[in-house]
Amino acid sequence: xxxxxxxxxxxxxxxxxxxxxxxxxxxxxxxxxxxxxxxxxxxxxxxxxxxxxxxxxxxxxxxxxxxxxxxxxxxxxxxxxxxxxxxxxxxxxxxxxxxxxxxxxxxxxxxxxxxxxxxxxxxxxxxxxxxxxxxxxxxxxxxxxxxxxxxxxxxxxxxxxxxxxxxxxxxxxxxxxxxxxxxxxxxxxxxxxxxxxxxxxxxxxxxxxxxxxxxxxxxxxxxxxxxx
Amino acid sequence: xxxxxxxxxxxxxxxxxxxxxxxxxxxxxxxxxxxxxxxxxxxxxxxxxxxxxxxxxxxxxxxxxxxxxxxxxxxxxxxxxxxxxxxxxxxxxxxxxxxxxxxxxxxxxxxxxxxxx
Numbered sequence: 001x002x003x004x005x006x007x008x009x010x011x012x013x014x015x016x017x018x019x020x021x022x023x024x025x026x027x028x029x030x031x032x033x034x035x036x037x038x039x040x041x042x043x044x045x046x047x048x049x050x051x052x053x054x055x056x057x058x059x060x061x062x063x064x065x066x067x068x069x070x071x072x073x074x075x076x077x078x079x080x081x082x083x084x085x086x087x088x089x090x091x092x093x094x095x096x097x098x099x100x101x102x103x104x105x106x107x108x109x110x111x112x113x114x115x116x117x118x119x120x121x122x123x124x125x126x127x128x129x130x131x132x133x134x135x136x137x138x139x140x141x142x143x144x145x146x147x148x149x150x151x152x153x154x155x156x157x158x159x160x161x162x163x164x165x166x167x168x169x170x171x172x173x174x175x176x177x178x179x180x181x182x183x184x185x186x187x188x189x190x191x192x193x194x195x196x197x198x199x200x201x202x203x204x205x206x207x208x209x210x211x212x213x214x215x216x217x218x219x220x221x222x223x224x225x226x227x228x
Numbered sequence: 229x230x231x232x233x234x235x236x237x238x239x240x241x242x243x244x245x246x247x248x249x250x251x252x253x254x255x256x257x258x259x260x261x262x263x264x265x266x267x268x269x270x271x272x273x274x275x276x277x278x279x280x281x282x283x284x285x286x287x288x289x290x291x292x293x294x295x296x297x298x299x300x301x302x303x304x305x306x307x308x309x310x311x312x313x314x315x316x317x318x319x320x321x322x323x324x325x326x327x328x329x330x331x332x333x334x335x336x337x338x339x340x341x342x343x344x345x
Contacts, residue, residue: 015314022307027254029299032247033292040288048281147321154328 001136001193002166010167013192013213014184015170016165019083027076034072048185093151093183099173101154101161101196108142114227122206136193141210144218146186154180162197163210171197186213254302258295265294 002010012018098109102119110116123137144150154163156174164171165184174183194209214222240248249255268286274280326332 021232022303024297025255028247028252028254029258032244033295035244035246036287037292044281044285209249217254 001133003067003068012169013167013188013190014188016083016087016171016184017167018198019086020169023079023083027077030072030076062088091149091183091185094148095145096151096153098153098155099142099163099174099209100158101158101163101200101207103201104196104207105156106161106163106207106209107157108140110223114223116223116226120210133193135206136208136210138208138210141191141212143212143214143219143222144186145188145216146213147169148216149183149185151182152182153191154182159200160198161200161207163194163209164197165192165194165209167192167194168211170194173198186211189213189215253306254299257302258299261296261298264289266291271295 009017009021009024012021072140095110098111100109105119105121107117107119115131118140120138120140120142122135123132123139125134127192128134128137151165151204152170152172153176154172154174156176158176160176161174162171168183168184168186170182172180174180190213192211194211196204196207196209200207204223239250241250247255247259249259266287267290269290270283273286277283284291285291286300323332
């Protein structure tokens with residue numbers, strides 16, 4: 001989860017999020033260089049005593065400030081398209097999980113083998129044990145096996161919701177009557193937090209998402225426990 | 229989990245308030261080499277021409293070009309390294325999983341060497 005006053009991204013927990021972080025670093029460096037250059041040009045223009053009151057044409061500078069921005073845009077666009085197509089790759093998921101948005105909880109369905117279905121409600125602050133995160137913890141976490149490609153099918157039963165998990169780089173709208181698909185692979189074990197990202201009523205801020213990533217063997221034990 | 233991000237944020241140093249040179253791979257080296265390139269270009273031009281204003285322009289241009297060049301080169305190598313790390317990780321995982329089974333690539337290698345000899 002995010003730490004207090006955090007501005008940047010959370011640590012990446014999936015290969016796609018790692019790629020997004022790297023693309024962000026690349027774009028940020030370009031933005032930094034452009035900002036530095038613009039600041040310098042402004043300072044330079046404000047500190048000269050020279051003026052030119054009879055400018056008729058400026059072919060050279062017009063060419064430069066057309067070609068250079070085009071090059072900058074291509075430098076940003078090519079890695080961006082690469083990440084975009086990486087996100088759409090088909091990677092033979094081992095497991096399919098359905099997440100249904102309700103007002104105001106999520107329902108997770110594991111229906112590949114048996115019919116496992118449970119609701120995930122936020123734990124109210126008054127019931128929260130010590131050391132747990134306020135407005136982020138849920139009674140039943142979505143448990144997934146680590147290092148396995150997972151397919152998520154996301155929809156909603158009533159109004160628009162959005163299933164968002166910053167550390168996985170996933171934010172997918174849950175639209176009633178529509179199935180949206182996203183895939184991810186958890187690279188490390190742990191517990192990861194997200195929140196509903198589409199306004200859905202009074203308790204929109206109180207329907208968090210918690211994903212727990214565990215080794216496959218423990219996942220099998222967990223699913224047997226949940227089914228019994 | 230709340231404490232994991234804090235050490236990283238305490239050590240961050242953001243140029244112009246945006247570029248965290250401590251935590252972004254290759255950023256620190258690029259900016260340092262860029263500063264060196266700026267100094268060389270600006271100072272060199274001034275020593276050659278004694279034109280102060282234009283030397284500053286050259287210095288600025290040198291900074292941008294050197295930083296960008298160093299950044300692209302370093303990030304390309306960093307990306308190659310990450311791909312190699314992923315391949316090695318996958319190979320190690322498969323080795324442990326498939327050892328002594330039919331899928332073991334080492335056993336296939338030994339079999340093919342044995343058939344050639």
